[in-house]
Amino acid sequence: MTALKRTPLHALHLELGARMVPFAGYEMPVQFPLGVMKEHQHTREKAGLFDVSHMGQVIVKGASYAAAAAGLEPLIPVDVLGLPENRQRYGFFTNEDGGIADDLMLANRGDHVFVVVNAACKRADIAHMKAALEPGVAVTELADRALLALQGPCAEAVLSAMDARTVNMSFMDVATLDLNGVAAWVSRSGYTGEDGYEISVPADAAEDLARALLAHPDVEAIGLGARDSLRLEAGLCLYGHDIDASTSPVEGGLTWAIQKVRRAGGARAGGFPGADAIIGQMAEGAARKRVGLLPEGRAPMREGVVLFATAEAVDPIGSITSGGFGPTVGGPVAMGYVAAEYAALGTTLYGDLRGKRQPVTVVKMPFTPANFKR
Amino acid sequence: MKFTEEHEWLRAEDDVYVVGITEHATTQLGDLVFVELPEVGVTVTKDEEIVVIESVKAASDILAPIDGEITEVNTALAEDPSLANSDAIGDGWFFKIKPSDPSQLNDLMDEAAYKSMIG
Numbered sequence: 001m002t003a004l005k006r007t008p009l010h011a012l013h014l015e016l017g018a019r020m021v022p023f024a025g026y027e028m029p030v031q032f033p034l035g036v037m038k039e040h041q042h043t044r045e046k047a048g049l050f051d052v053s054h055m056g057q058v059i060v061k062g063a064s065y066a067a068a069a070a071g072l073e074p075l076i077p078v079d080v081l082g083l084p085e086n087r088q089r090y091g092f093f094t095n096e097d098g099g100i101a102d103d104l105m106l107a108n109r110g111d112h113v114f115v116v117v118n119a120a121c122k123r124a125d126i127a128h129m130k131a132a133l134e135p136g137v138a139v140t141e142l143a144d145r146a147l148l149a150l151q152g153p154c155a156e157a158v159l160s161a162m163d164a165r166t167v168n169m170s171f172m173d174v175a176t177l178d179l180n181g182v183a184a185w186v187s188r189s190g191y192t193g194e195d196g197y198e199i200s201v202p203a204d205a206a207e208d209l210a211r212a213l214l215a216h217p218d219v220e221a222i223g224l225g226a227r228d229s230l231r232l233e234a235g236l237c238l239y240g241h242d243i244d245a246s247t248s249p250v251e252g253g254l255t256w257a258i259q260k261v262r263r264a265g266g267a268r269a270g271g272f273p274g275a276d277a278i279i280g281q282m283a284e285g286a287a288r289k290r291v292g293l294l295p296e297g298r299a300p301m302r303e304g305v306v307l308f309a310t311a312e313a314v315d316p317i318g319s320i321t322s323g324g325f326g327p328t329v330g331g332p333v334a335m336g337y338v339a340a341e342y343a344a345l346g347t348t349l350y351g352d353l354r355g356k357r358q359p360v361t362v363v364k365m366p367f368t369p370a371n372f373k374r
Numbered sequence: 375m376k377f378t379e380e381h382e383w384l385r386a387e388d389d390v391y392v393v394g395i396t397e398h399a400t401t402q403l404g405d406l407v408f409v410e411l412p413e414v415g416v417t418v419t420k421d422e423e424i425v426v427i428e429s430v431k432a433a434s435d436i437l438a439p440i441d442g443e444i445t446e447v448n449t450a451l452a453e454d455p456s457l458a459n460s461d462a463i464g465d466g467w468f469f470k471i472k473p474s475d476p477s478q479l480n481d482l483m484d485e486a487a488y489k490s491m492i493g
Binding site: 332 | 407
């Protein structure tokens with residue numbers, strides 16, 4: 001087994017008393033002394049600082065933004081060419097079967113595309129992009145940069161004290177700002193359902209910036225545990241759990257991320273891996289769908305819980321892919337895949353929990369209202 | 375007070391024992407969010423899984439520390455599992471058990487032995 005990698009904030013995490021765990025090849029803080037529940041609530045009420053430096057930060061650069069964007073479109077079923085300058089968009093790499101190879105964020109940073117991918121997939125994603133794009137378009141991993149996220153209703157007030165331009169950014173805007181004396185690449189986005197920012201800075205400037213943010217009384221360091229409960233309540237997918245190489249964007253409820261121009265009848269329709277399967281499913285519907293699930297009572301239903309149409313049925317109709325206790329909801333929340341005929345809102349299903357069938361209702365996501373600054 | 379290797383504590387109260395899990399255990403588990411307690415009146419056997427607890431991280435089973443009959447359960451804990459985090463050896467108790475073979479208590483650890491086990 002290879003040694004776990006460390007982020008530029010590793011020493012700070014230890015100093016703050018984090019409990020460290022292996023995650024996607026990195027030693028990461030799962031929780032700080034505050035604990036998962038309070039870290040979650042603090043992020044919803046004030047502001048939480050997350051270290052997401054394990055994620056892959058990649059610059060895709062050709063002769064122009066359009067050259068880089070045109071190179072990516074055959075890999076990603078998203079309107080990359082039409083993304084305005086200083087705007088960010090969610091997307092994913094698809095495979096030949098129409099499954100999702102990884103999900104990602106794309107930003108138009110003027111003369112290049114800035115791509116952020118999942119830690120566990122970054123090596124494969126970068127190889128995939130290099131194979132398709134180089135030598136005409138260069139694909140460069142920025143291993144010397146850290147990525148922080150400041151999330152929660154106080155994030156704007158905290159960050160605008162460092163650079164007032166943060167106030168004028170809308171959800172999914174990107175900008176280069178001066179934070180703590182460093183040129184930071186900032187996007188108004190996140191993975192919690194709250195307003196907030198994701199901040200890319202050189203590795204050697206990360207700890208000073210983190211300390212400066214944590215010095216604000218409204219900011220607490222938040223670990224992966226609360227990051228997971230926050231994104232689950234926000235209805236956001238965790239790659240490798242809620243979406244993976246075997247789930248299509250249609251099954252995953254992510255067709256909103258495929259702009260019209262890449263759909264059937266669009267000017268640049270298809271032309272990405274698995275296009276026939278995905279466009280076919282968009283027309284005819286998928287056999288299964290990702291849905292929000294609200295278990296009755298207090299017992300959490302976690303990943304792997306098998307779902308049935310009735311309390312007695314023998315054949316499963318789906319399973320849970322993410323589930324746990326939602327601290328803001330004050331009870332268990334989950335998401336999972338069910339056969340399309342059971343995906344209607346309000347449908348009662350039954351999860352097998354330690355041999356007992358417990359009722360669970362198909363509900364709309366997110367479980368907590370999104371507080372983005374549109 | 376007596377302790378088990380499974381991080382339970384037992385405190386004598388008249389002819390029954392009050393049972394909970396230690397602060398060391400609740401710290402390791404993280405915030406508890408769900409507790410399923412046994413029914414009052416059932417007879418249990420040592421090492422039988424009689425309680426399900428879930429923290430923010432995972433589900434775990436709590437074993438019967440000794441043979442006996444469950445005489446009372448902490449319904450306040452089922453309503454608010456965080457009591458086990460905030461007051462592990464007080465308000466966060468799980469159940470009361472009437473031993474059917476009191477000699478089993480002799481096999482349990484005292485506080486010094488438990489403390490040396492958890493280091």
